[in-house]
Amino acid sequence: MEISAPALLDGPASPLVIASARRRSRQWLRVLSPLVLLVSWQIGCSSGFISSRTLAAPSQVIASFMTLTADGSLQHHLLVSLIRVAKGMCIAVLVGGGLALLSGLSRAGEYVIDAPMQMLRTLPVLALIPFFILWFGIGEVPKVALVAVAAMFPIYLTLYSGIRGVDPKLVELATVIGLSRGALIRHVILPGALPTALVGLRYSLGISWLVLVAAEQVNATSGIGYLMNDARDFMRIDIMVVGLLIYALLGLGVDILVRWLERRLLGWRPSFINAAA
Amino acid sequence: MSKRTQHEHVHGMSGSIVTVRGVSRVFGSTLALDNVDLDIAPGEFVALLGRSGSGKSTLLRTLAGLDSPSTGSVEVPNERMVVFQEPRLLPWKTAIENVQLGLQGRARELAQAALGEVGLEHRLHAYPATLSGGEAQRAALARALVRDPKLLLLDEPFAALDALTRMRMHALIESLWQRHRLSVLLITHDVDEAILLADRALVIDRGRIIVSIAIDLPRPREPAQAGFLGLRKQLLRAIGVNFHRPELANRRVS
Numbered sequence A: 001m002e003i004s005a006p007a008l009l010d011g012p013a014s015p016l017v018i019a020s021a022r023r024r025s026r027q028w029l030r031v032l033s034p035l036v037l038l039v040s041w042q043i044g045c046s047s048g049f050i051s052s053r054t055l056a057a058p059s060q061v062i063a064s065f066m067t068l069t070a071d072g073s074l075q076h077h078l079l080v081s082l083i084r085v086a087k088g089m090c091i092a093v094l095v096g097g098g099l100a101l102l103s104g105l106s107r108a109g110e111y112v113i114d115a116p117m118q119m120l121r122t123l124p125v126l127a128l129i130p131f132f133i134l135w136f137g138i139g140e141v142p143k144v145a146l147v148a149v150a151a152m153f154p155i156y157l158t159l160y161s162g163i164r165g166v167d168p169k170l171v172e173l174a175t176v177i178g179l180s181r182g183a184l185i186r187h188v189i190l191p192g193a194l195p196t197a198l199v200g201l202r203y204s205l206g207i208s209w210l211v212l213v214a215a216e217q218v219n220a221t222s223g224i225g226y227l228m229n230d231a232r233d234f235m236r237i238d239i240m241v242v243g244l245l246i247y248a249l250l251g252l253g254v255d256i257l258v259r260w261l262e263r264r265l266l267g268w269r270p271s272f273i274n275a276a277a
Numbered sequence B: 001m002s003k004r005t006q007h008e009h010v011h012g013m014s015g016s017i018v019t020v021r022g023v024s025r026v027f028g029s030t031l032a033l034d035n036v037d038l039d040i041a042p043g044e045f046v047a048l049l050g051r052s053g054s055g056k057s058t059l060l061r062t063l064a065g066l067d068s069p070s071t072g073s074v075e076v077p078n079e080r081m082v083v084f085q086e087p088r089l090l091p092w093k094t095a096i097e098n099v100q101l102g103l104q105g106r107a108r109e110l111a112q113a114a115l116g117e118v119g120l121e122h123r124l125h126a127y128p129a130t131l132s133g134g135e136a137q138r139a140a141l142a143r144a145l146v147r148d149p150k151l152l153l154l155d156e157p158f159a160a161l162d163a164l165t166r167m168r169m170h171a172l173i174e175s176l177w178q179r180h181r182l183s184v185l186l187i188t189h190d191v192d193e194a195i196l197l198a199d200r201a202l203v204i205d206r207g208r209i210i211v212s213i214a215i216d217l218p219r220p221r222e223p224a225q226a227g228f229l230g231l232r233k234q235l236l237r238a239i240g241v242n243f244h245r246p247e248l249a250n251r252r253v254s
Helices: A005-010 A015-046 A058-070 A073-105 A107-120 A125-136 A140-164 A168-176 A181-216 A224-233 A237-265 A270-276 B002-010 B056-064 B095-100 B107-117 B133-145 B163-180 B191-197 B228-239
Strands: B018-027 B030-040 B045-049 B071-075 B080-083 B151-155 B183-188 B200-205 B208-214
Touching (some): A058 A073, A181 A237, A224 A237, B018 B056, B030 B208, B056 B080, B191 B228, B208 B228
Parallel strands (some): B045 B183, B045 B200, B080 B151
């Protein structure tokens, strides 16, 4: 059998083209399924099949979203929550990261720090809310503290195990070329622990929002959690759904942020190099 | 050159750059090194052959300062570098960053020159994950050379490379050794590699150096050279390969 090269090129479509076209149609499906859900949700509500006491219609949700944005109250509550998460995360990164460095880089630190951390991390954080109110009152402090405590553990655990997981052969190499301890930590150990630590950061950010919602439903006068709790008291299901929507968007935002960080910081990884090529 | 004279002064009596006397190393109940004596002259290329577990890596690690002997004395220059079987490049640093890591002063220029010397001037900013096995090992060589060692310790650095790349690396090592006038200790289980490169081949078995053979074939060497086969038989016999059974003799010892 004889096949000439031009015949192959001029054929209906090369396997590669077909594959990418198929992938494009699959990407369509990814958008399509949520759309179908949304439309059936709207139809269900408009037709009265779903009672307005169960779930608000998407159109209603969008309307209340607009109202809440127009008078600035949504922005206000969102900002308050964002600040609480930001403060809590800062403390979590500093304390969790600092403890992980101490116990990851020295045996003595490990003996002193690791056991209590491993015990504390199994506590359900939400069970601490009553204690935090008792200790810190009902202002900003208990909310930020709760976020900080909850977000600290994933950071501690992943950075610690990342440090301990650094290839000993690379550490040995650092000895051979005479790196100082400081340079060893900066150039070998921390970059080696970073991929694992970033997974911890992603967990922490997710958990911090989760915990904040719970914290804001107790004795709060502002924040997304308060907005939702308040809406529940007045049976404003539409506003409650807006709150859920905000959480979903925040989750998405956090994911984009961490992915961006990973691309910037882990550009040396083969998977990223291949993706860029 | 002044460094060199100073060094010769320190080791003036024996004239060697490495002096090992009566070194033993015990791991639990096994004797990895058993009363080893070794001298390496300045500029000498020594190959150390042995099966797995013969103690050859322990001896190299002792000379590298990565392991301390249980008894005996070791004199080595401080200016020594190791190239391992794996390149051990930091994956988050580019080739040039790996080479210049920990250097003071004109680090970047020196690193660039060293990478040029091993033929990697076009891969300066490549991450290790994108380097081939041979390229990565050459970068590791550049990282060792840029520190201007007097003693270069090579721990089976070509074992993981394909045959063609290995031949190119042999030529590269030989030219670098001649240009930098280094002392080299090459650990290998490849008898041909030892004969191609070394001035002297040692065979270590159960922690003892049992054979030392001078190799004075003219360079550049090749396996078809007169005398090559004779040395090969001699070394294989020393390692314990029965060359009356050719199917065994042709295999690399491991």
